Amino acid sequence: xxxxxxxxxxxxxxxxxxxxxxxxxxxxxxxxxxxxxxxxxxxxxxxxxxxxxxxxxxxxxxxxxxxxxxxxxxxxxxxxxxxxxxxxxxxxxxxxxxxxxxxxxxxxxxxxxxxxxxxxxxxxxxxxxxxxxxxxxxxxxxxxxxxxxxxxxxxxxxxxxxxxxxxxxxxxxxxxxxxxxxxxxxxxxxxxxxxxxxxxxxxxxxxxxxxxxxxxxxxxxxxxxxxxxxxxxxxxxxxxxxxxxxxxxxxxxxxxxxxxxxxxxxxxxxxxxxxxxxxxxxxxxxxxxxxxxxxxxxxxxxxxxxxxxxxxxxxxxxxxxxxxxxxxxxxxxxxxxxxxxxxxxxxxxxxxxxxxxxxxxxxxxxxxxxxxxxxxxxxxxxxxxxxxxxxxxxxxxxxxxxxxxxxxxxxxxxxxxxxxxxxxxxxxxxxxxxxxxxxxxxxxxxxxxxxxxxxxxxxxxxxxxxxxxxxxxxxxxxxxxxx
Amino acid sequence: xxxxxxxxxxxxxxxxxxxxxxxxxxxxxxxxxxxxxxxxxxxxxxxxxxxxxxxxxxxxxxxxxxxxxxxxxxxxxxxxxxxxxxxxxxxxxxxxxxxxxxxxxxxxxxxxxxxxxxxxxxxxxxxxxxxxxxxxxxxxxxxxxxxxxxxxxxxxxxxxxxxxxxxxxxxxxxxxxxxxxxxxxxxxxxxxxxxxxxxxxxxxxxxxxxxxxxxxxxxxxxxxxxxxxxxxxxxxxxxxxxxxxxxxxxxxxxxxxxxxxxxxxxxxxxxxxxxxxxxxxxxxxxxxxxxxxxxxxxxxxxxxxxxxxxxxxxxxxxxxxxxxxxxxxxxxxxxxxxxxxxxxxxxxxxxxxxxxxxxxxxxxxxxxxxxxxxxxxxxxxxxxxxxxxxxxxxxxxxxxxxxxxxxxxxxxxxxxxxxxxxxxxxxxxxxxxxxxxxxxxxxxxxxxxxxxxxxxxxxxxxxxxxxxxxxxxxxxxxxxxxx
Numbered sequence: 001x002x003x004x005x006x007x008x009x010x011x012x013x014x015x016x017x018x019x020x021x022x023x024x025x026x027x028x029x030x031x032x033x034x035x036x037x038x039x040x041x042x043x044x045x046x047x048x049x050x051x052x053x054x055x056x057x058x059x060x061x062x063x064x065x066x067x068x069x070x071x072x073x074x075x076x077x078x079x080x081x082x083x084x085x086x087x088x089x090x091x092x093x094x095x096x097x098x099x100x101x102x103x104x105x106x107x108x109x110x111x112x113x114x115x116x117x118x119x120x121x122x123x124x125x126x127x128x129x130x131x132x133x134x135x136x137x138x139x140x141x142x143x144x145x146x147x148x149x150x151x152x153x154x155x156x157x158x159x160x161x162x163x164x165x166x167x168x169x170x171x172x173x174x175x176x177x178x179x180x181x182x183x184x185x186x187x188x189x190x191x192x193x194x195x196x197x198x199x200x201x202x203x204x205x206x207x208x209x210x211x212x213x214x215x216x217x218x219x220x221x222x223x224x225x226x227x228x229x230x231x232x233x234x235x236x237x238x239x240x241x242x243x244x245x246x247x248x249x250x251x252x253x254x255x256x257x258x259x260x261x262x263x264x265x266x267x268x269x270x271x272x273x274x275x276x277x278x279x280x281x282x283x284x285x286x287x288x289x290x291x292x293x294x295x296x297x298x299x300x301x302x303x304x305x306x307x308x309x310x311x312x313x314x315x316x317x318x319x320x321x322x323x324x325x326x327x328x329x330x331x332x333x334x335x336x337x338x339x340x341x342x343x344x345x346x347x348x349x350x351x352x353x354x355x356x357x358x359x360x361x362x363x364x365x366x367x368x369x370x371x372x373x374x375x376x377x378x379x380x381x382x383x384x385x386x387x388x389x390x391x392x393x394x395x396x397x398x399x400x401x402x403x404x405x406x407x408x409x410x411x412x413x414x415x416x417x418x419x420x421x422x423x424x425x426x427x428x429x430x431x432x433x434x435x436x437x438x439x440x441x442x443x444x445x446x447x448x449x450x451x452x453x454x455x456x457x458x459x460x461x462x463x464x465x466x467x468x469x470x471x472x473x474x475x476x477x478x479x480x481x482x483x
Numbered sequence: 484x485x486x487x488x489x490x491x492x493x494x495x496x497x498x499x500x501x502x503x504x505x506x507x508x509x510x511x512x513x514x515x516x517x518x519x520x521x522x523x524x525x526x527x528x529x530x531x532x533x534x535x536x537x538x539x540x541x542x543x544x545x546x547x548x549x550x551x552x553x554x555x556x557x558x559x560x561x562x563x564x565x566x567x568x569x570x571x572x573x574x575x576x577x578x579x580x581x582x583x584x585x586x587x588x589x590x591x592x593x594x595x596x597x598x599x600x601x602x603x604x605x606x607x608x609x610x611x612x613x614x615x616x617x618x619x620x621x622x623x624x625x626x627x628x629x630x631x632x633x634x635x636x637x638x639x640x641x642x643x644x645x646x647x648x649x650x651x652x653x654x655x656x657x658x659x660x661x662x663x664x665x666x667x668x669x670x671x672x673x674x675x676x677x678x679x680x681x682x683x684x685x686x687x688x689x690x691x692x693x694x695x696x697x698x699x700x701x702x703x704x705x706x707x708x709x710x711x712x713x714x715x716x717x718x719x720x721x722x723x724x725x726x727x728x729x730x731x732x733x734x735x736x737x738x739x740x741x742x743x744x745x746x747x748x749x750x751x752x753x754x755x756x757x758x759x760x761x762x763x764x765x766x767x768x769x770x771x772x773x774x775x776x777x778x779x780x781x782x783x784x785x786x787x788x789x790x791x792x793x794x795x796x797x798x799x800x801x802x803x804x805x806x807x808x809x810x811x812x813x814x815x816x817x818x819x820x821x822x823x824x825x826x827x828x829x830x831x832x833x834x835x836x837x838x839x840x841x842x843x844x845x846x847x848x849x850x851x852x853x854x855x856x857x858x859x860x861x862x863x864x865x866x867x868x869x870x871x872x873x874x875x876x877x878x879x880x881x882x883x884x885x886x887x888x889x890x891x892x893x894x895x896x897x898x899x900x901x902x903x904x905x906x907x908x909x910x911x912x913x914x915x916x917x918x919x920x921x922x923x924x925x926x927x928x929x930x931x932x933x934x935x936x937x938x939x940x941x942x943x944x945x946x947x948x949x950x951x952x953x954x955x956x957x958x959x960x961x962x963x964x965x966x
Contacts, residue, residue: 036555039557047553048550067530070530070533072523073556073627074642092585094583096581096583101575102575103629142556161553
């Protein structure tokens with residue numbers, strides 16, 4: 001895995017696709033050479049990063065009363081077929097197992113594309129009284145969809161990692177409130193801890209999760225101007241509890257179907273977003289908390305100065321930072337400092353501590369900050385305080401840049417002419433318009449404006465006006481090309 | 484989920500099967516009603532327990548330099564067929580995916596029964612020099628085997644959870660040493676942290692992992708006298724690196740195939756072992772470190788004494804134990820104390836703190852210890868110290884009992900007559916004999932002695948003598964009926 005210093009990555013805003021392919025390989029995030037379309041290998045760097053992201057979401061889910069469980073990866077065909085809209089939505093993209101060993105199975109088994117139809121038949125067994133509700137459960141797992149569209153590593157795969165919650169409530173209000181809590185959880189982790197801003201949207205009627213009453217989605221903006229759905233939460237009403245006969249008795253003893261929600265956190269896509277949104281021409285730029293290596297110490301040996309002195313000084317710093325609980329490496333391998341810089345920059349290590357003779361002699365450290373690429377020499381005794389303070393600044397910096405870019409890329413248009421004109425001039429951006437809600441208009445917009453889709457109406461902003469396309473009464477809606 | 488106090492569980496030594504079925508249901512460990520043979524649902528209690536077990540193993544693997552990765556669940560048929568012994572061993576028990584949506588796949592995909600054939604083609608791309616070795620990687624995942632034998636929840640399923648490591652070394656010695664380290668890791672977690680003793684055995688030639696040079700296994704003893712393989716580690720020689728063309732150059736620039744090992748930690752079976760080995764007629768008995776709830780506080784209200792006083796006292800204890808980082812519950816629900824005792828006993832909560840008027844008035848706490856079912860009243864100020872000390876005692880007690888039982892259940896036999904006589908008298912136990920190593924003898928023993936199998940030769944004990952069955956020269960070997 002010895003790597004020499006290679007050329008910088010291309011500009012991600014000009015050539016996102018090449019930038020992305022390069023970083024996945026050079027930082028050893030994933031391996032795309034598995035040989036089965038839509039399936040990738042998480043390499044150690046990518047997997048550690050993924051585990052750190054998972055931990056943040058699971059902690060937040062557990063804080064809000066969600067319990068982990070794990071359902072099988074296979075779903076019997078009869079279960080999958082029970083909810084009519086649901087099977088219509090997924091039938092074309094399900095992997096089917098038809099044989100075990102040499103024996104045809106009695107019933108075909110689907111690899112889960114999502115787990116409602118695995119879970120609800122069991123919920124029917126678990127609950128019998130309103131007193132047992134609410135029930136909030138989640139699983140972290142992979143799901144499988146036989147995508148017919150072009151697949152892209154982490155962005156659109158046939159196997160992808162996610163967290164799915166499946167919650168059951170006695171009342172509609174509680175269930176609807178859950179979709180709000182889900183958005184809060186998403187904000188707390190994605191934005192506040194990972195620096196990823198997103199649009200919180202209610203999807204249009206024709207764009208809902210198959211079987212849902214209402215679908216809310218979290219879309220983030222990628223460097224090429226397309227948006228990426230990184231999470232969704234759905235109010236399912238009593239659609240699934242009815243079909244799967246989940247019944248509880250209320251206080252008077254009447255039997256009723258409870259209300260339910262599901263929530264999908266797109267882990268693979270969130271990992272991709274972190275790389276794409278924060279990265280630069282030197283590689284990944286990572287928030288401190290999730291970085292697989294948080295600090296690297298690099299000795300700068302000089303002819304005429306005792307290397308052992310430098311190593312000793314580095315070792316002391318290494319020990320002291322390890323004792324703080326940081327993931328820190330002291331790299332005194334034979335590679336040149338330049339090769340090491342290249343290697344750790346590519347992997348987004350937030351702090352690099354460079355130690356040469358001068359640092360040893362003056363009891364100082366030179367700290368390189370990955371996000372701003374700036375160097376600072378500070379007294380060794382201030383190092384710990386510097387890291388505590390600066391790691392938060394890094395996150396703030398990454399988040400503010402990303403939030404500004406999202407805001408700056410939203411363009412308003414009031415009429416068809418304005419929209420067409422703006423799209424000609426600006427190309428792939430997010431367009432804020434009024435929209436009538438009819439699929440016919442959405443289809444025309446998509447066809448005329450090179451794939452621009454209606455992404456839904458923002459949750460935190462109300463407004464009415466004539467549809468940008470047909471002039472009929474409409475609501476606020478964002479348009480964007482999506483992955 | 485309201486439960487009344489039910490009858491105690493049966494004696495697990497007399498009727499393990501019923502005891503086991505009952506505890507899985509009453510403690511809500513798993514749900515066996517999923518409706519697909521060999522597939523089960525991990526309920527929150529079981530899943531939290533599983534996550535705690537996984538954490539212990541992953542920590543130990545990472546301490547010994549293993550890095551996490553994740554390979555796809557599907558393996559292309561051509562890969563699976565490359566190693567001749569391997570496919571022979573697994574072909575009959577692979578689930579095949581042949582269709583995506585409505586489209587037949589170009590190549591059949593197997594659900595991974597184990598991941599060698601997924602991983603080695605990628606290892607061929609990752610390594611080119613001896614300098615890049617050793618490489619130690621692991622994944623925590625589910626594997627799939629179309630078992631034709633009777634399935635049993637957690638003990639033998641068609642989907643089960645495990646950790647698999649796949650390590651590559653330049654030299655044979657390093658690879659062989661890895662199988663020793665694997666056993667040490669297993670001992671550190673299974674025995675020292677979970678209280679599960681095991682026999683460390685080298686499997687007979689005809690009993691090896693398909694494609695391995697040497698197979699080492701960890702067998703534990705269940706209450707019914709059968710043994711359960713809960714882990715294995717294999718020295719694979721260069722079998723897999725040759726077939727999959729994993730090649731590195733050595734110091735002189737020659738191209739050579741490195742040596743490799745794989746190691747499987749049977750998570751589902753370890754969970755079952757913990758329940759079966761430590762449990763009693765009141766339910767699960769859990770080591771403190773992995774217990775989903777470690778301490779439960781139960782108020783014992785009395786007529787004529789202010790309930791609020793008791794609640795206040797309980798709340799203070801609750802807060803103070805939470806601050807210590809313990810997983811602690813204060814249960815002041817409307818259930819009777821008896822119902823609560825039943826509920827938490829079933830789930831193996833190590834400490835139950837009972838607080839009545841007397842405890843409040845005297846600043847004391849009554850602590851019930853789950854493993855010994857003994858009560859002690861101690862001053863509140865000594866509680867923390869008591870828990871720190873006693874949680875280790877619990878583990879020690881569980882471990883010593885399990886170790887004694889394993890030891891007491893090993894019976895030596897020197898001749899065929901002695902063995903048959905002992906088996907008639909003792910039934911399902913572990914028999915220590917000399918064995919010639921020939922499959923013919925093993926098959927005869929199995930057929931004559933109701934399924935008694937050769938489980939291999941102990942690693943830490945050498946000895947030679949005439950085969951218990953045929954009299955030819957033999958080595959020490961354990962015989963037992965296995966799951």
